[in-house]
Amino acid sequence: MAFKDLLTCFEKDFKFYFQSNLVYLAMLIYLMLSAGLLLYASDFYLNTTANFYQFFKLQPGILAMVIPVLTMRLWADEYKYNTLEILFTQPINTAAAAIGKFLAVWLVVGIMLLSSVGIWLFVGLFTSTDVSWVLVNYGLTFLMAGSLCAVSAAAAAFCYSAPAAFLSATMLCVLLSVTGFGSWIEEILPDSTRLIKLTQAFDFEQQFDELISGKVSLSSIAYFVIIMATALWTGAAAVEYKRS
Amino acid sequence: MSIKGVDILKPCLGKNIKIGYFVLGIVVLSLASIAGVSLVADGLYFDMTPEKSLSLSEETVNMLQKQDKAIVIRLFISEKLAKKNPELNMYAKDVSRLLGTYHKEGKGLIKTAVVEVEPFSSSQAEAEKAGIQKFALSDGRENVYLGMSLTDERGRTLAIPRLIPERRDELESDISRLISILAAGRQPRLGVLSPYFRAANEKDPLRYAENMPFVNELSAGGYEIVSLSSSAPAIPEGIDAVLLFYPLNLDRIAVYALDQYLMWGGKIMIMLDTFAEERFRDKEKYIGYRSGIQQLLNNSGVTYREDILVGDNANSRTRIFDEHYIKYPFWLKISGDNIADHPITRGINELYLNYSGFFEYVSKENLETTVLFSTGADSGAMLTEKTADLNYDNLLKNYALTNKKYPLALLIEGNFSSLFDQPLVWEQSILSSMSPFLKSSADKGALLVVGDSDMAGAFLWDAGRDKKHGVYDAATISDNIRFMLKALDYLMQSNYVSVSRKEKRFEHKNLSEVFSALAADSYGDQKKQITSDLIEIRQKMVAAGERLQAVPLPSIKQIKEIEEMQRKITELEEGLRRIEYLTEEKYQDYLFMFALLMVVLLPVLSVAAARIGYFCYNRYIQRKAKEFVK
Amino acid sequence: MLVAKNIVKFLGGKIILQGLNFCLKKGEIIALLGPNGAGKTTLMRCLACFYTPDGGEITWNGKNLSSERNAFFKVLAYVPETGGLYPDMSVYEYMEFMAKIKHLKPQQFVDNLLYLLKTLDLESVINQPCKTLSKGYKKRVVLAGALLSRPKILILDEPTEGLDPQQKLGLRSFLKQYSHDSIVLISTHIMEEVEASADRVLVMKDGRLVCDTTPEELKKIVPDNNIESSFCTIIGG
Structure with a gap:
């Protein structure tokens, strides 16, 4: 039954995005940022890569700003419209609701990513790209986006209002995705190779970079899955805590 | 989420456990998991690159399996490289990854380290000592290092003084060869x-x-x-x-x-x-x-x-020979079977012989x-002595097909x-x-x-x-x-027969190249016409100049003719410059159109498609509800 | 039978419910009265299992709610004082969502929805988004959503707030009818409503239950037989 509840919550939240126009705005911002930064903030014209590397490289930064727009109302609206009381006085548990909501955002982000396929196909009209590699990179970006969605949803679960949720989620996502703290440690303690290697294992940017550069390692995939699981658990715990 | 009817969140959410401690706890747990997985799964990966640039060839793997010497590979990279030359920096990353593969396949005997070279530091001295070559970046101001040294247990060091992306296909071969030499204990003579x-x-x-x-x-x-x-x-x-x-x-x-x-x-x-x-x-x-x-x-x-040259029209390169554009039989290009x-x-894949x-x-x-x-099977031959006076006519006369x-x-x-x-x-x-x-x-x-x-x-x-x-x-x-x-x-029966990446690198064009070519194409015919006119008139000019020199006193007609030609040349050169300007303008237009389509039109179309999709779904739901009430 | 034993609840470091004991039986409409801040909503949320009590226990037919939560949710419906609707959903989508979340079978959903649409007069707004509905309609839609599963326990926080007199009358008669084989707990400030529909009255003050009686008995507390005066007397106004 828990899975059915999860699906019901997922379906409700997924529909919500398309009903509220929020997703269209986020999609427009996302696509414009992706295309704009790709053309003007990378060396894409001069160094068009077979794996569409520059495009994927930009994704953590862009998604870190777009995903909080999608997740900010995830729990805040439940508080605002008093629907949380309706939801949690039904035979459904907190984790199912939290995961359902997360899956809804994740799928919306997936659709957003899918809509960017147009950019790739358009570029493909002029220069060739390695289709299988690009498709795998899309899959890996979806995985990375999942971890940002989970972190963002967890931040939203701690907040009662949408602006607070947006700010905290953006802060967390940007901190996580854009700041390569592995390189900080490398700069501060250049001689401690083991520590550098260990911190690099926690470096979001580096892990994603490895993946999209063609090294699809088990540890990088596990990294994003663990972040996702941790954030989901934290988010569900936050809701349960606030409820009790 | 429940397991066997028990809410798994429950045990963690006892009343006395503060949410802060709980969050801290699971964050620490997840960090430990990440560290654990990165240690356990170190080296487990799929190589997605089309050239399999993260995998080693069978020959290298065999060599590494056989060799039993501890070897340290140091990759020297200047810290400025990342900022000043992204392409080289990216290549350095690829090299570093490939070294990781050597480490993985090396039974623990191959150790790798990245040394960041800073100016006037011990790392620079180390790089110099290892034989790493410094080179200037394109701006000519900074000297940087990107090279590799391999050192065995006895301190013997071999180096690749400079790593360049153009030699990417040979990288594995270069590293493997040096490892194999260190493993053998002596250089092959x-x-x-x-x-x-x-x-x-x-x-x-x-x-x-x-x-x-x-x-x-x-x-x-x-x-x-x-x-x-x-x-x-x-x-x-x-x-x-x-x-x-x-x-x-x-x-x-x-x-x-x-x-x-x-x-x-x-x-x-x-x-x-x-x-x-x-x-x-x-x-x-x-x-x-x-x-x-x-x-x-x-x-x-x-x-x-020693007296016969072989030729093969089918397997040869093309050249202009005495103004004839021909497949020159003696410039062999051997390939395939x-x-x-x-x-x-x-x-x-291809061997060239002359x-x-x-x-x-x-x-x-x-x-x-x-x-x-x-x-190939349809080859021919010619006596070598005939090369002494070889021209197009002689070639036709002396070269005979033997079909051998x-x-x-x-x-x-x-x-x-x-x-x-x-x-x-x-x-x-x-x-x-x-x-x-x-x-x-x-x-x-x-x-x-x-x-x-x-x-x-x-x-x-x-x-x-x-x-x-x-x-x-x-x-x-x-x-x-x-x-x-x-x-x-x-x-030499060395334990490593060098290999190069047999896989063809993924060929693709830069967008700027594509647009440049498109822009150039737009004025291609005109440019061709003007260039050929220019060549023709310059040749005429040279001929006229020679004629002028031949006579003691040039006639007015001759001078006017030369002046006219000079005017024409200036006009044509001006035309060429104008075409170049127009081509550049066209190139900029293409870039602008491309950017406009990418940044504005495509996003708007995508969003519109999503909106229409939802609109259709909504209509379906409304119809369903109406039917329900009916 | 829903039994509350010594219910205690803290919120934000303050004690809101201080050891409440009562028993609610089938066939009753129980009115929960009390001044603002008396703890009515908190009590209702505890009974609806939205809050977990910090002390005491609530049992349903002898079974503890904390261990039988999911089974209890199947026979419970709670309607909050305000909100409770997803504004962008249409009424039909909302009903569909509630049916799914309550694990109703399709036929059950169809039968119950048709009945509720007719009874609560919602047919005309079935395709309208919830945010465009009037306050009265919104209240009825939330109520319809709650009643979809024909719950045995119906907890309504200020159910007639915002309804016009005709709608209030309609709701009262509906609840009267519904309470024949269910427990209906309503919280209200309107004494007229208590007189008109409640079989029993629970009066709360500062997190304590100060009176558990019938409306008739409550009226008798003051000489002028006025329920409002009685209520004021009990809560010390």
Whole structure:
């Protein structure tokens, strides 16, 4: 039954995005940022890569700003419209609701990513790209986006209002995705190779970079899955805590 | 989420556990999991790159499995590289990843480290000591390092002084070769015997090597090159293989030395040439060729036809010859089925030869002969002496199709028998320092003969090479030099026969190139017309100038004619400049249109499509609800 | 039978419910009265299992709610004082969502929805987004959503707030009818409503239950037989 509840919550939240126009705005911002930064903030014209590397490289930064727009109302609206009381006085548990909501955002982000396929196909009209590699990179970006969605949803679960949720989620996502703290440690303690290697294992940017550069390692995939699981658990715990 | 009816969140959410502690707890738990997984799953990955640039070849893996020496590989990277040259920095990352693969496959014996080189620091001194070459970035201001050193347990260091992306395909081969040399404990020694080298007693016997850049490539590949004297009766001890390059009237004593070297299990590679372009570059008159090695070859069942050039229209390169744009039969381009499947030729796709001779061979007892590559079936031939006065008409007259397949390189392996019945040297003092004379092989030897020494000529394999960079800078090396390296590796029976990435790199064009080409195409015809007009009028101008010089006093008509031509030239040049400007403008227009479509139109269309999709779904739901009420 | 034993609840470091004991039986409409801040909503949320009590226990037919939570949710419906609707959903989508979340079978959903649409007069707004509905309609939609599963326990926080007199009358008669084989707990400030529909009255003050009686008995507390005066007397106004 828990899975059915999860699906019901997922379906409700997924529909919500398309009903509220929020997703269209986020999609427009996302696509414009992706295309704009790709053309003007990378060396894409001069160094068009077979794996569409520059495009994927930009994704953590862009998604870190777009995903909080999608997740900010995830729990805040439940508080605002008093629907949380309706939801949690039904035979459904907190984790199912939290995961359902997360899956809804994740799928919306997936659709957003899918809509960017147009950019790739358009570029493909002029220069060739390695289709299988690009498709795998899309899959890996979806995985990375999942971890940002989970972190963002967890931040939203701690907040009662949408602006607070947006700010905290953006802060967390940007901190996580854009700041390569592995390189900080490398700069501060250049001689401690083991520590550098260990911190690099926690470096979001580096892990994603490895993946999209063609090294699809088990540890990088596990990294994003663990972040996702941790954030989901934290988010569900936050809701349960606030409820009790 | 519940497991067997028990809410898994519950135990963690006891009343006394504060949410802060709980969050901290699971964050610590997840960090520990990430660290644990990164330790456990270190080296477990799929290589998604089309060139499999993160995987090692079978040859390398085998070599690493066999070798048992601890080797430390240091990658030296200047910290400025990341900011100043992203392309090089990206390449450095790829190299670093490949080193990770070596570490993974190296049974724990290969250790890798990245050394960030900072100016005036111990790291810079370390880089310099390891032989890493500094080079200037494109702005010319900063000197940076990007190289690699390999050090064994005994502190012996070999280096790749400079890593360049153009040599990406050879990277694995370069690293593996150096590892294999360190593992063997000594550098392979190659004795080179060639009239291009000075006599061994001179101070710098390899001075002429600068005319034969393959020597540099072999040195960079870890070979110790020793120049051999053509008057010595024996090949010195400790030579792993001999390269006889373009033998010319070779002394009998040298033939004797080579013969006995073979008897003792030596390996010899001979590159012959009936018409060595390197030699005739300075327009020396062709006077015929005599290698002096024929007898030794005949003794192994091989004859080299020094008087005949082979040609093959089907497997040749195109050139303008006496104003005729033709497939020039003597500029051979050997590929496909004409290259045998042999460890030496595996991975070799195209070989270039210029004016090659060919071999005839008969089977000899105890010897195995393999044709490594040959011409195609529809080949032809011409007497070499006809090259003395070769033009288009003579070519048509003298070159005859024979429809034969000519072997161009042979490998003869096995137990050879000596060309000589008795020792050629009798002086006791010399004999005592030599191995005893053998009539038949004491050990299996190998003889590799190639019909064209131009194969190793710089003009055939290092085209496009930027000479400024120093020793290890042969950028895109061709299959010709790769063939030499592999052949020598094979002959020396080293534990690693070099390989190059056989997979074709993914070919694609930059967008700026595409738009430039599109823009250039728009005015292509006009530009072509103006350029040809310009050439024509300039030729006329030169002719008119010559006419003018021929007469003591030019007529007014002649002067006016020249003035008119000059005006026309200026006009056409102006036209060319205008077209260039228009092309640039068109290029900018294309960029703008492309950006507009990408940044505005595509996003709006995508969003509209999503909105329409939802609108349709909504209509469906409304209809469903209406029907329900009805 | 829903039994509350010594219910204690803290919120934000303050004690909101201080050891409440009562028992609710089938066939009753129980009115929960009390001044603002008395703890009515908190009590209702505890009974609806939205809050977990910090002390005491609530049992349904002898079974503890904390261990039988999911089974209890199947027979419970709670309607909050305000909100409770997803504004962008249409009424039909909302009903569909509630049916799914309550694990109703399709036929059950169809039958119950048709009945509720007719009874609560919602047919005309079935395709309208919830945010465009009037306050009265919104209240009825939330109520319809709650009643979809025909719950045995119906907890309504201020159910007639915002309804016009006609709608109030309609709702009262509906609840009267519904309470025949269910427990209906309503919280209200409107004494007229208590008189009109409640079978029993629970009066709360500062987190304590100060009176558990019938409306008739409550009226008798003051000489003028006025329920409002009685209520004021009890809560010390």
